[in-house]
Amino acid sequence: MEISGFLYTVILTATVFAAFITSIANIIISLINSYRLKQIESQKKINEIDKYRYSRLYELIINWHKYDSEIKGETVSKMASCRLINLFLDDLGRYEIAKPLLDECYTEKLESLKIKCENLLKDLIDVTAPESSCTKNPELIKEKYFFNGEEFSKLLKNSINNQLESLLSGNAGV
Numbered sequence: 001m002e003i004s005g006f007l008y009t010v011i012l013t014a015t016v017f018a019a020f021i022t023s024i025a026n027i028i029i030s031l032i033n034s035y036r037l038k039q040i041e042s043q044k045k046i047n048e049i050d051k052y053r054y055s056r057l058y059e060l061i062i063n064w065h066k067y068d069s070e071i072k073g074e075t076v077s078k079m080a081s082c083r084l085i086n087l088f089l090d091d092l093g094r095y096e097i098a099k100p101l102l103d104e105c106y107t108e109k110l111e112s113l114k115i116k117c118e119n120l121l122k123d124l125i126d127v128t129a130p131e132s133s134c135t136k137n138p139e140l141i142k143e144k145y146f147f148n149g150e151e152f153s154k155l156l157k158n159s160i161n162n163q164l165e166s167l168l169s170g171n172a173g174v
Contacts, residue, residue: 050167050170053101053163053167054164054167054168056097056101057098057101057102057160057163057164057167058164060094060097060098060160061160061161061164064094067090067093067094067097068086068090069086069089069090071083084146084149084150085145085146087146087149087150087153088117088121088145088148088149088152088153091149091152091153091156092114092117092152094156095110095114095152095156098156098159098160101163102159102160102163103163103166106159106162106163107159109155109159110152110155110156110159113148113151113152113155114152116148117145117148117149117152120141120144120145120148121145123136123141123145124138124141124142124145127141
């Protein structure tokens with residue numbers, strides 16, 4: 001009877017030991033799966049954010065013309081001059097919409113050019129004001145403002161297109 005009792009004890013001990021090892025293995029597997037699930041959820045959130053950024057930027061491109069100011073002027077040259085003056089202001093409105101959706105590498109360049117254009121616009125307003133005592137050349141300031149406004153417009157369009165491309169390829173923020 002001693003041998004059968006010993007055998008039962010060995011079998012029960014082996015069974016408890018196997019259950020213990022199995023439970024440790026299950027805990028490790030659960031932790032690994034939990035970690036993987038967190039990674040998947042994190043990637044899903046990033047993908048949702050990128051999808052939102054892409055759709056908002058694409059919507060901005062589609063509705064680009066809606067942010068243009070009204071065309072004013074009696075002659076073609078007055079209309080063209082008005083459009084050139086308003087070009088930066090129109091694009092500034094577009095930029096304010098696009099800014100939170102763009103990566104930092106794009107906004108840094110746009111911010112510096114924006115400040116430059118805003119300063120030129122301020123100088124242009126100061127020079128062309130009727131009570132102005134400014135000695136600066138208004139035509140030179142206007143020319144610089146138009147040039148930098150066009151550069152801002154080009155940079156904004158290129159930045160949005162590059163951002164859309166990187167979001168589409170999955171390289172956003174890189």
